Amino acid sequence: MADSVVYLYAVTDAAPAEVHGEEPALAGVDGVPVRRVVSGDLAAVVSSVDPTRFSEEALRRSLEDLQWLERTARAHNAVVTAVARSGPIAPVRLATVYLDDENVRALLDERAAEFSSALDRIRGRAEWGVKGFAVRSKGEGDASLQVTEEPKPGTAYLMRRRTERDRAARGLQDAAEAAEAVHREMSACAVASRRYQPQDPRLSGRREEMVLNVAYLVDEAGADALRRLVEQHDGQSLRLELTGPWAPYSFATLEEEP
Structure with missing residues (x-):
């Protein structure tokens, strides 16, 4: 089993090269640091999370736990709100998880036009x-x-x-x-x-x-x-x-x- 899987919060504009990687002092679900996965003009806002806690089976159980849901939703929303202060952001649904960074980059590449259109629609709004x-x-x-x-x-x-x-x-x-x-x-x-x-x-x-x-x-x-x-x-x-x-x-x- 991999050491971690990738929790996706949202898609946004790619940050300047000097700030690629971990978001300064921003923690997400389970208190894990937030970072960016960049491909072209887009960036995915993600965290590397425990694969045993965010496996398909574990998520099925967790989504029935109201305390877990509330805690995770608060952390998810806090990340989205913080990143939105610096530019347009398109959030994804709660508990969206990918196997690794390469799968996230593939998502950004495959749906680049759709994501860019969504970000342009909300830019400055x-x-x-x-x-x-x-x-x-x-x-x-x-x-x-x-x-x-x-x-x-x-x-x-x-x-x-x-x-x-x-x-x-x-x-x-x-x-x-x-x-x-x-x-x-x-x-x-x-x-x-x-x-x-x-x-x-x-x-x-x-x-x-x-x-x-x-x-x-x-x-x-x-x-x-x-x-x-x-x-x-x-x-x-x-x-x-x-x-x-x-x-x-x-x-x-x-x-x-x-």
């Missing part, structure tokens, strides 16, 4: 996320009802519940329509956008219903415009949350099969 939440109506939960005669207690309760449900549904519809309008404006500021399913409140950490979950790929001017639009529309019929800048996972992730 960053990913920003916008989430929109329905604002709870001030009257929501108001038990007052306009009735012509005093209803029975059970009837009053059912009427209150129906009124509250109707009010909540109208508020959610208004927020969804507002979110669509905001998305159209934000898309005009972006090079590209990618919509995701709204998150469950247990994942978002918010009580409000999520009605918008979009990633935008923008340059510096687009980022400024995005911030202004968030400030302009936040708090009307929906609450907006802006996050970023991030490495452009939504627009340059490379799904590889070793």
Whole structure:
């Protein structure tokens, strides 16, 4: 068995010759130093990892271990984020492993045009996320009802519940329509956008219903415009949350099969 296998984080531009090799003070999964494998104009960001821990069989077991997944995902993302500070980077999926550097170079050579196109698409740009939440109506939960005669207690309760449900549904519809309008404006500021399913409140950490979950790929001017639009529309019929800048996972992730 080989002494190590090669864990691939991402593909980026080839660094100048004087900094080829190990990334300064950057550790990846399992605390192993990060380095670059270069071929032509491209570089693969990699680590040499333990072949027993990253064999096909070991990975099958590890991918069912939530603690391992969280720890490895954090390390993987930390490497991508650090390298992205110095240029465009196209991340690959978690736990992508190759037998050796030559196999990685073969990958760079075989898919050079595709990788270069992905890097050019995101060059000088960053990913920003916008989430929109329905604002709870001030009257929501108001038990007052306009009735012509005093209803029975059970009837009053059912009427209150129906009124509250109707009010909540109208508020959610208004927020969804507002979110669509905001998305159209934000898309005009972006090079590209990618919509995701709204998150469950247990994942978002918010009580409000999520009605918008979009990633935008923008340059510096687009980022400024995005911030202004968030400030302009936040708090009307929906609450907006802006996050970023991030490495452009939504627009340059490379799904590889070793």
